[in-house]
Amino acid sequence: MLAHYTLTPKLVFIFMLFTHSTFSFPLLHLPHALSSDPTTKVTPDFVSSTLLRPALFTRAIYCGESNVTKWDCEPCRALGPDIHVIKWGGDNAAVPNYIVAHDNSTNTIVVAHRGTNTKNFLSILTDLEIKHVDLDKSIFKHPDGVTVHVGFQDTFKHTSSIILTEVKKALIEYQSHSVLITGHSQGAAIATLGAVMLHEQLDSSIKKSVVVFGLPRMGNEHWANYVDSTIGSEFHRVTDRKDPVVDLPPHLLNFFHPSGEIHIEEVDENGQATKVAACPGQENKHCSAGNSIFHDEWLNHRGPYFNNILFSCKK
Numbered sequence: 001m002l003a004h005y006t007l008t009p010k011l012v013f014i015f016m017l018f019t020h021s022t023f024s025f026p027l028l029h030l031p032h033a034l035s036s037d038p039t040t041k042v043t044p045d046f047v048s049s050t051l052l053r054p055a056l057f058t059r060a061i062y063c064g065e066s067n068v069t070k071w072d073c074e075p076c077r078a079l080g081p082d083i084h085v086i087k088w089g090g091d092n093a094a095v096p097n098y099i100v101a102h103d104n105s106t107n108t109i110v111v112a113h114r115g116t117n118t119k120n121f122l123s124i125l126t127d128l129e130i131k132h133v134d135l136d137k138s139i140f141k142h143p144d145g146v147t148v149h150v151g152f153q154d155t156f157k158h159t160s161s162i163i164l165t166e167v168k169k170a171l172i173e174y175q176s177h178s179v180l181i182t183g184h185s186q187g188a189a190i191a192t193l194g195a196v197m198l199h200e201q202l203d204s205s206i207k208k209s210v211v212v213f214g215l216p217r218m219g220n221e222h223w224a225n226y227v228d229s230t231i232g233s234e235f236h237r238v239t240d241r242k243d244p245v246v247d248l249p250p251h252l253l254n255f256f257h258p259s260g261e262i263h264i265e266e267v268d269e270n271g272q273a274t275k276v277a278a279c280p281g282q283e284n285k286h287c288s289a290g291n292s293i294f295h296d297e298w299l300n301h302r303g304p305y306f307n308n309i310l311f312s313c314k315k
Contacts, residue, residue, distance in 0.1 A: 035282065036284075038286070041277065051238060051262070055182075055211075057110050058112050058183055060079070062312050062313045082103070084102045085101045086099075086102060092117050092123070093123050098163070103180070107175075107178060109167055109171055110179075111179070111181045111182070112182045112187075113182070115185025115187045115188070115311060116186040130150070130253065135148055135226075136153060147223065147254075167198065171202075179202065181209070185215075185216070185301065185311070187212075188213055195208065196227060208231070210231055216248055227259075233260075236262050237260050240304075242300050243288065243296070244291070247288060257282050258282055261279040261284060261288065263287035265277055271303075
């Protein structure tokens with residue numbers, strides 16, 4: 001199904017250059033200075049304890065409302081029966097599907113967002129609406145100088161107040177002190193905006209963990225710094241080998257990543273990540289920022305990430 005999308009990243013790049021002139025972006029920016037700091041090995045224990053459950057929650061969203069609300073799908077079973085889906089939302093078009101759930105095994109409130117629906121024009125259009133806009137001051141506390149991808153912010157705003165309300169209610173109902181925010185692709189961008197909002201809106205006593213997969217660039221350097229200062233070490237963005245999506249939109253259009261990259265370098269024939277690195281800095285040349293657009297692998301965006309997890313309901 002995905003084979004005919006092989007050239008998409010290059011076509012998107014051309015499209016972005018076209019829209020740059022069409023929508024009067026600021027002048028093209030020189031490439032961001034990449035970090036050259038050495039990476040460190042990520043252990044299997046860290047993958048299991050920190051990254052695996054977020055990936056399974058995100059994958060579950062791809063299985064559709066009927067299966068997920070009944071908690072009857074392969075990733076649902078992998079997570080165990082002790083999950084209560086509080087809210088299912090989105091239309092899988094203009095607004096990607098999401099859930100708010102309670103994970104009783106960890107007493108955590110989970111917010112998970114699915115990625116782009118490549119069969120739906122409105123969903124694809126969200127990714128392509130790359131004009132910079134100011135971060136919404138009615139939602140965020142300290143947005144001065146911060147600009148973000150208009151498509152991602154507009155989509156986020158459709159559900160931000162609903163999610164904030166549901167999370168606050170769930171924290172009280174379940175007497176929880178922990179929130180996990182996760183998502184893949186377009187859903188990773190929406191999850192990141194949501195994570196900043198929740199960090200600012202929830203009490204500091206609430207632990208807030210953020211794990212996103214295949215996150216595209218989504219704002220200027222002020223945005224990257226804002227994420228770093230707001231979320232800090234609780235932010236993890238997982239990139240898979242030569243996935244081109246994580247390197248788009250490009251730096252020259254003034255888009256930059258925050259810190260927290262976990263880069264999967266090698267995956268074996270069984271879908272197990274055999275070499276995973278923690279990448280210091282916002283953009284590290286030893287990780288996804290060092291990939292060449294001419295040697296990308298579109299299918300890496302889907303996975304497998306680890307434990308043979310592909311972001312699709314069916315493998």
